[in-house]
Amino acid sequence: MTPLLEVKNLTRVFGGLTAVGDLTFHVDSGEIVGLIGPNGAGKTTCFNLLAGALRPTSGSVFFKGKDVTGRKSHQMCKLGLTRTFQVVQPFPDITALENVMIGAFVRHGSTGAAEAKAREVLDVVGIGHKADVLGRDLTLMELKRLEIGKGLATEPDLLLLDEVAAGLTPVEIDDILALVRRLNSEGMTFLVVEHVMKVIMNLSHRIVVLNFGSQIAEGTPAEISKNPAVLDAYLGEEEYVA
Amino acid sequence: MRRYREFLIPVVVFGLAGFLPLFLKTYYVHIGILILIWAYLATSWNILGGYAGQHSLGHGLYMGIGAYASTYLALNFGLTPWVGMFVGMAFAAAAGWFVGYATFRYGLKGAYFALVTIALAEAAVYVVSNWKAMGGAAGLEVKYLGTNPFMMQFDGKLPYFYIILVMTLLAVLTAQWLNRRRFGYRLIAVRENEEAAEAMGVNTLGTKINANVLSAVMTAAGGTFFAQYFTYVGPRVVFGEMVSVQILLFAIIGGLGTVWGPLVGAVILVPVAEIARAELGTQFQGAHLLLYGGVLVFTMLFMPKGIVGLVKSVRSRIWKTPDDSVSAPAPEGGAS
Amino acid sequence: MTFSLSVILQAIASGLMIGGVFALISIGLTLIWGVMKIINFAHGEFLMIGLYLTYFLVTQFGMDPYLTILITTPALFFIGIGIFQVSIKPILKHPQMNQIMLTLGISLILQNLALVLFKADVLSVRTRYTGINYTVGGVVVTLTELIAFFGSIIATLALYYILKTTDIGRWIRAAAQNPTAAILQGVDVRFTYLLAFGMGSACLGIAASLLLPFYYTSPTVGLFLGLIAFVVVVLGGMGNFLGAFVGGLIIGLTESLGAAIMPGSLSRVLTFGIFVLFLLFRPQGILSKRQS
Numbered sequence: 088m089t090p091l092l093e094v095k096n097l098t099r100v101f102g103g104l105t106a107v108g109d110l111t112f113h114v115d116s117g118e119i120v121g122l123i124g125p126n127g128a129g130k131t132t133c134f135n136l137l138a139g140a141l142r143p144t145s146g147s148v149f150f151k152g153k154d155v156t157g158r159k160s161h162q163m164c165k166l167g168l169t170r171t172f173q174v175v176q177p178f179p180d181i182t183a184l185e186n187v188m189i190g191a192f193v194r195h196g197s198t199g200a201a202e203a204k205a206r207e208v209l210d211v212v213g214i215g216h217k218a219d220v221l222g223r224d225l226t227l228m229e230l231k232r233l234e235i236g237k238g239l240a241t242e243p244d245l246l247l248l249d250e251v252a253a254g255l256t257p258v259e260i261d262d263i264l265a266l267v268r269r270l271n272s273e274g275m276t277f278l279v280v281e282h283v284m285k286v287i288m289n290l291s292h293r294i295v296v297l298n299f300g301s302q303i304a305e306g307t308p309a310e311i312s313k314n315p316a317v318l319d320a321y322l323g324e325e326e327y328v329a
Numbered sequence: 330m331r332r333y334r335e336f337l338i339p340v341v342v343f344g345l346a347g348f349l350p351l352f353l354k355t356y357y358v359h360i361g362i363l364i365l366i367w368a369y370l371a372t373s374w375n376i377l378g379g380y381a382g383q384h385s386l387g388h389g390l391y392m393g394i395g396a397y398a399s400t401y402l403a404l405n406f407g408l409t410p411w412v413g414m415f416v417g418m419a420f421a422a423a424a425g426w427f428v429g430y431a432t433f434r435y436g437l438k439g440a441y442f443a444l445v446t447i448a449l450a451e452a453a454v455y456v457v458s459n460w461k462a463m464g465g466a467a468g469l470e471v472k473y474l475g476t477n478p479f480m481m482q483f484d485g486k487l488p489y490f491y492i493i494l495v496m497t498l499l500a501v502l503t504a505q506w507l508n509r510r511r512f513g514y515r516l517i518a519v520r521e522n523e524e525a526a527e528a529m530g531v532n533t534l535g536t537k538i539n540a541n542v543l544s545a546v547m548t549a550a551g552g553t554f555f556a557q558y559f560t561y562v563g564p565r566v567v568f569g570e571m572v573s574v575q576i577l578l579f580a581i582i583g584g585l586g587t588v589w590g591p592l593v594g595a596v597i598l599v600p601v602a603e604i605a606r607a608e609l610g611t612q613f614q615g616a617h618l619l620l621y622g623g624v625l626v627f628t629m630l631f632m633p634k635g636i637v638g639l640v641k642s643v644r645s646r647i648w649k650t651p652d653d654s655v656s657a658p659a660p661e662g663g664a665s
Numbered sequence: 666m667t668f669s670l671s672v673i674l675q676a677i678a679s680g681l682m683i684g685g686v687f688a689l690i691s692i693g694l695t696l697i698w699g700v701m702k703i704i705n706f707a708h709g710e711f712l713m714i715g716l717y718l719t720y721f722l723v724t725q726f727g728m729d730p731y732l733t734i735l736i737t738t739p740a741l742f743f744i745g746i747g748i749f750q751v752s753i754k755p756i757l758k759h760p761q762m763n764q765i766m767l768t769l770g771i772s773l774i775l776q777n778l779a780l781v782l783f784k785a786d787v788l789s790v791r792t793r794y795t796g797i798n799y800t801v802g803g804v805v806v807t808l809t810e811l812i813a814f815f816g817s818i819i820a821t822l823a824l825y826y827i828l829k830t831t832d833i834g835r836w837i838r839a840a841a842q843n844p845t846a847a848i849l850q851g852v853d854v855r856f857t858y859l860l861a862f863g864m865g866s867a868c869l870g871i872a873a874s875l876l877l878p879f880y881y882t883s884p885t886v887g888l889f890l891g892l893i894a895f896v897v898v899v900l901g902g903m904g905n906f907l908g909a910f911v912g913g914l915i916i917g918l919t920e921s922l923g924a925a926i927m928p929g930s931l932s933r934v935l936t937f938g939i940f941v942l943f944l945l946f947r948p949q950g951i952l953s954k955r956q957s
């Protein structure tokens with residue numbers, strides 16, 4: 088079976104800095120794959136490359152068996168690959184419902200259908216009661232949920248989550264992890280970037296570890312937590328809680 | 330019928346407005362026409378500037394294309410302006426597409442987009458001023474034929490009033506339609522956060538270009554009407570900076586990105602400005618523009634969301650009703 | 666029309682002269698943009714105020730046009746400061762488009778105030794400098810243009826010196842680069858903005874006094890000169906001091922050469938064409954390196 092997402096020798100250089108270098112990995116349908124690495128390792132850049140927000144310097148991306156290298160963000164979204172942002176990006180002057188509707192319009196042409204879908208998604212991410220609140224008036228926790236909701240509304244096959252746990256309390260983190268697991272059990276595939284190791288170890292079926300833009304390890308959470316190269320990379324990082 | 334209910338209010342409001350001229354003196358009908366012209370143009374601008382958040386300061390370009398196309402074709406080929414209007418709209422569509430593609434393709438936003446659009450309209454002034462077939466700096470006069478509906482010419486004011494009334498109604502209905510349709514939501518998504526919109530499947534480049542084209546096409550039709558009503562087109566008169574500024578003035582003062590804002594802005598300001606012009610104009614030329622400037626400064630300082638925005642926020646503060654329509658934004662800057 | 670060498674040389678000479686003044690006008694605009702990221706659409710109208718002021722000082726009080734610099738410069742400085750205080754300061758944190766609309770409103774007010782007060786007449790002055798020319802190799806240069814050119818260069822250098830060596834200059838540069846860091850270094854950013862706005866406007870006082878002896882004033886004079894300033898600033902790179910100077914000379918040359926070889930006012934199309942091309946392909950200006 089071809090993997091849902093296949094990344095081959097993906098490279099992106101900024102000036103002299105190789106933010107992502109020669110990265111090769113894949114994500115199978117139904118998996119939750121973790122992408123981890125210290126700050127500045129190139130995780131967000133990798134997401135930008137996969138989602139089409141950045142063009143790779145070299146290398147290629149295959150999605151559902153198709154070469155999609157260099158496609159734009161909106162095209163990737165239509166193909167079924169949607170990303171969320173590390174720094175939440177709400178539409179501030181419209182309501183939470185309308186925020187999510189923008190995503191729902193990818194699969195639904197009519198306003199009624201998009202609105203129905205958006206309400207359903209808001210309930211799934213647990214902010215159904217905030218439907219009529221403006222984006223600018225939501226709390227950080229609600230914005231994080233909204234961010235996931237905006238992604239879900241596009242009904243992706245693969246959802247890329249960038250540091251959804253950052254800035255949340257442990258209870259809130261557990262809430263979001265439960266949500267991701269549930270969606271995964273319903274068939275959605277995830278590629279999850281997380282700085283906090285504990286979160287990723289709990290959630291992922293498989294983990295890819297980046298450092299300085301290159302892959303330094305890949306394996307199950309159990310294997311990764313024993314990998315000396317990984318431990319080395321994270322040494323001195325305060326968030327390191329294996 | 331439920332799904333057409335949203336269009337009922339505009340139709341009723343404009344239907345009632347249609348009775349007004351029956352009770353008004355000719356001079357007030359003339360003011361009514363002026364109100365509607367600017368309301369129409371501002372509503373057209375608002376689709377790009379208010380909904381999609383791209384502040385064109387050069388809509389005179391499209392206005393001029395519409396005005397010149399129909400006038401030139403009528404003078405030289407006897408083509409009825411009813412058809413000339415559509416020719417102008419087609420040219421404006423091409424121009425709007427080209428301007429949109431050229432600017433948005435290169436990621437121009439905010440102040441930079443504003444500056445390019447000013448420059449293009451200004452360049453058009455000089456191109457037309459030096460174009461003999463277009464009458465050069467002197468412009469073109471619509472040949473006077475007396476009442477001739479086929480050539481969109483009338484001796485009285487009433488027919489003009491009803492033509493621009495219907496045009497403005499159509500523009501308002503278009504805005505109303507956008508308010509609850511996918512394309513309208515996408516315009517707002519682009520305005521609010523382009524990066525997020527793109528990630529959520531919105532073709533931001535295409536959406537902005539389409540908004541520019543739609544806005545340009547509508548503006549051009551206004552240009553044709555303008556030429557027919559004033560029976561004259563000149564480079565500064567239709568392409569000039571003052572036209573571009575006035576077009577957006579009413580939308581901003583009335584309320585950006587709202588259905589009724591441009592109309593409200595024009596209804597409140599145009600009569601005052603016209604009276605100022607009539608009473609003081611001979612002695613103090615420019616009095617009405619002075620007023621516009623003052624009101625624009627006041628709006629930016631004290632009610633940046635315009636009159637409709639202010640009313641909405643006051644209403645929601647008093648009744649605490651959730652705002653069900655798409656609310657007006659503060660204009661977003663984004664260059665650099 | 667003949668494109669003889671002398672016509673071209675003449676155009677180059679006149680272009681450079683007026684270009685020096687364009688540069689001085691634009692430096693005021695680029696200073697304000699560079700420091701507080703505000704695009705002042707009323708910039709041309711500030712210049713218009715300076716031109717009318719010079720006109721009245723010369724015609725009503727018989728002042729020497731170049732002596733009026735001593736009045737127009739501080740006058741424009743304080744007018745700039747006044748307008749900044751009442752209208753721009755309150756919306757410094759608002760979206761950029763609101764600021765643009767505000768300054769557009771100010772320009773409408775000033776332009777039409779001039780129309781109401783002074784009528785639409787085009788006014789110019791005759792002074793004892795009028796009519797004095799120098800001919801070098803067939804190229805005629807008027808004394809007034811020459812004074813304007815060198816005066817603009819001196820004013821530009823003086824402003825450059827102030828920005829490079831004085832405390833005020835250090836604050837302005839700090840606030841331009843990073844307002845937050847500037848605050849941490851103890852710079853009063855609001856006050857610095859005020860000064861920069863005043864200085865940017867003061868440039869126009871000097872420019873006005875230098876310009877009027879061979880130019881004119883009218884309520885709409887600022888419309889064109891303001892647009893020219895935008896063209897120059899974009900050409901030089903928004904906020905780039907040296908760029909604005911080079912850009913001023915280039916646009917002066919373009920206008921003048923264009924007028925020499927193209928019929929009517931078509932040269933304006935050339936000027937705005939260059940502007941659009943720069944905005945599209947080189948928004949960072951001629952002198953800056955491209956950021957990725």
Ligand SMILES: Nc1ncnc2c1ncn2[C@@H]1O[C@H](COP(=O)(O)OP(=O)(O)O)[C@@H](O)[C@H]1O
Pocket residue numbers: 101104105106124125126127128129130131132133
């Ligand atoms: N647009 C950009 N221009 C230049 N450098 C960038 C850009 N985006 C990211 N980088 C650099 O690439 C490296 C990887 O960044 P990023 O992908 O954000 O890391 P992570 O998400 O793993 O923390 C960092 O050194 C960052 O400074």
Ligand SMILES: [Mg+2]
Pocket residue numbers: 130131132173
């Ligand atoms: Mg990151």
